[in-house]
Amino acid sequence: MKRLPALLTAALLCACTQTPSGPVTAQTVALGTALSAPASQSFGGSWSIEDVPAWLSVSPPSGKGDVSVKVTADRSRGTPVGADQPRLSGQVTVVWKNGSASGRTVWTVTADQYAVTGQVVDGDSVQAGDVEPRGLLRTGGTREARGVIVRYRSAAAQAVALGRAVPVATLGGAAQAVTRDTLSRLDVPGGARRDLGGRAVLLETADVTGALRALRADPNVEYAVPNAVLHPQGLAQPVVPSDEYAGLQWAYKVLGYGAVWRDMEAGGYTRPVTVAVIDTGVRFDHPDLQGALYGPGEGALDVLTSSTNGDGNGPDTDPTDPDTPGRTAGSHGTHVTGIIAARWGKISQYAGCGSCSTSGVVGAVYRAPVRVLPIRVIDTADNATTADVVNAVRYAAGLTVTLGGKTYTNPHPAAVINLSLGGDVSAEEARPLCSAVAEVTGRGALVVAAAGNAYGTEPFYPAACEGAVAVASVTLSGAGAPVHAEYSNRYPQVMLSAPGGVDLSRGATYYNGGNLNGQRYPDVILSTDWDYVKDQPTYYSYAGTSQATPQVSALAALLLSKGVTKGRDDTLARMTATATDLGEAGRDEAFGYGLIDPAAALGNLAVSDALGLRVQGSRGSAYLPALDALGRFTAYLPDGTFNVIGGRDRDGDGIYGGANDPRDERQVTVGPAEPQVAVGALSPGP
Structure with missing residues (x-):
């Protein structure tokens, strides 16, 4: 009985000495080539993890007692576009409290990259005794x-x-x-x-x-x-427009339009084509759109019957995007239209606007006889009803519609119908839209529609309707090829991709290299617009699948105008067959068949002959490793499957081994089980 207090005291003393009373100390967590690793340290207080880099995750984020966590690396979020860092390194902060003591301690985390080596060999080099x-x-x-x-x-x-x-x-x-x-x-x-x-x-x-x-x-x-016998080796020079803001329209360079426009100057684009832009209407008084539109009395139509129509006229033949009291937002339809058909060269000065540009921007169709037919379905509250869109689609294709007791028939049926609009309605709710798409598709119209900007995987309609061409958005990566824009919806019906730019609300990127008023210009899409506060023409930038869609519509119109294709089906087949495959091999939910390649689709002359390397990830990432003087490379990559492409850039779009270019490629998979892969020599040929 006398020993019991002594035993209890001994037990208490033992428990006390096993509880560390010091701070959390600095340490390095080396993942090596593993995807994740445990990290621990003896401790007796409470702790939490803060300041975690985007390419790392730590679980659990907090606890009491010993610090014991799992650190996981998502190397794809930390790999630079040059793929030139053999090891990623970052720091996390352990915030701790132990009795009256507290502090912040930094742990360093390192992760080795996976290496792909090889050499790009110029297949056009002269060999002795050849x-x-x-x-x-x-x-x-x-x-x-x-x-x-x-x-x-x-x-x-x-x-x-x-x-x-x-x-x-x-x-x-x-x-x-x-x-x-x-x-x-x-x-x-x-x-x-x-x-x-x-x-x-x-x-x-x-x-x-x-x-x-x-x-x-x-x-x-x-x-x-x-x-x-030697032949002239000079390449045709790309056409570079001189309009004031053309240098900021990076999408045209990515699509190889310098070669397209050079081809256009040689003639051959002689067949008139109508593109219907079903949208908010348009500003017919924008100087940069003069001569590019069918106006009131020529088939242009406002189908709106809603109370928020904005112009107070109901359905009529004037789809002007109205200047309503208190309006500040720009004109979406004017922006979309300019991507297709903005005028080149000097434009007239808008009355009372001495500061307005006298040249502005350019449109994709340049000299081709392509005209836009504006049809207004989106009201001043930025809404469009299914019924109005159905009427607009049918009217655009030449079918008769009755609005407000009056019958309308389009005198210029559209070969291409652009729908930079849509919604996440159910397939059942979309049946009227899809019926209209099927009806006009049967008449030979090509319906091109925005895939949606919801950062998700839900289909948007009418893009997801059978027969429609759902267009996803890409943006610049600085890696020799664009990447999927995060906001652009992914789903099985996505068919093609085009530049739509980056969502500035999630962080700007500046890979295009442009400057405006001494400031770097972000990777967004610049086009014609309207300043409703000053009531005058302007130019503004947007990002979205709305901006990608008219670029597909413009290419379709050019294929028809040049006579490369004759109708809806062969035009679509040509665009998909010549698209530059990005992401997973073949058609996928992010890119569809790939990024449109106008230079390849239209069969244009080469305007460059650069040789380089592109590494394309199956999940949509892209990297541009450097070549040494002998064409050798080492690409330090995240885990995953990649196409390693040695190729030429013939059309000046900056994409090595695109649809219009010679290429040689290997597919590799790297990760913990295969940290190093040698692909050997890539010889894209002449």
Whole structure:
């Protein structure tokens, strides 16, 4: 009985000494090539984890007693576009409290990247002795060799070859005999020998290979080479518009429009095409759209019957986006229209606006006879009803509609219908929209619609209707190819992608390299707009699938105008077949068939011939590792599956190995089980 208090005291003393009373100390958590790793430290107080980098996650985020967490790396969120960091490093903060003591301690986390090595080899390089029969010299391409150029070791030997008399003392009789015998066996008559000076002779012969073999065996010959026919190597120069803000319209460069516009200047785009833009209406008085639109009395139509119509007129033939009291937002329809058809060059000065631009921006269709038919369905509250959109789609395709007791028929049925609108209605609720799409598709119209900006996977309608072309959005990555814009919805019906820019509310990027008023210009889409506060034309930038959609519509119109395609089905087939595949191989929910490639679809001339490397991730990421002087590379990548593409950029879009370019690629998968992969030589060819 006397020992019990002593035992209790001993037990209490033991428990106390096992409880660390010091602070949390700094340490390094090295993941190596693992995806995650545990991290722990003995501690007796409470703690929480703060300041975690975006590419790391720590679980649990807080606790009491020993600090014991799991650290996981999402390397794809930390890998730079140059893929040039063999190890990622970041810091997390452990905020701790132990009795009266407290503090903040930094833990460093490192994660090794996975390495892909290889070399991009220029397949167009000239190889010595690259001679083939029938006088053809191959140096990447095929060039005809018209005879042989021979340089002799002495002027006397050259004279013998030209059939001139040479004293035996100058060139011994045996030596003269050798040269004469060589020429006789080649059956090269005197008239087929030309003096090129400097002891050189041109021998005209059809048997280039045989002549080279015999001449190189003649001891009097210094060298013998094919007389290769050379061709001009200059590339057609891309067209660069001079309009004031054209340099900020980066989407056209990404799509290779410099080559398209050069092709357009050569003629061939002669067939008139109508593109219906079903939207908020348009500002017909914008100087940068003059001559690009069908106006009131030419088929333009306002189908709105709602109380928020804005112009107070109900359905009529004037779809002007109205200047209503208190309105501050811009004109969505005017913006969409300008992407397709804004004028090039000098424009008229808007009355009373001395500061307005006199050149503005450019539209994709340039000189092609493509005109926009504005149809107004979105009211001043930015809403459109299913019924109004149904009427607009049917009217655009040339079907008769009745509005407010009056019948309307479009005198210029649209080959392409642009719908930069939509909603997350159910498939059942979308049945009227899809019926209208099916009806006009049956009449040969191509319906192009925005896939939606909801950061999700729910289908948007009418884009998800069967027969519609759902357009997703991409934005710049600085990695030689665009990436999927995070806001752009992913779902199985997505068919094509086009530049839509970055959501500035989630953070700006500045990969386009443009500047405006001394400030970097973000990766957004600039086009025509209207300032309702000042009531004057302006230019503004937006981002979204609304901006990607008219770029697909413009390409469809150009294919029809040039006569590359004849109708809806072959136009769609051409765009999907020539799209640059991004993300997963083949069609996927983020990109559809890929990024449209106008230069490839329209079959344009090359305007560049750069050689480079692009690494494309199956989840939509893109990287641009550097090549050394010999074309070798090491790409430090996150875990995943990648297409490693060595390619040329022929159309000046900055994408190596695009749909219009030669390419050689390998698919690799890297991760903890395969941290290093060598792909060998990539030779994209000429």
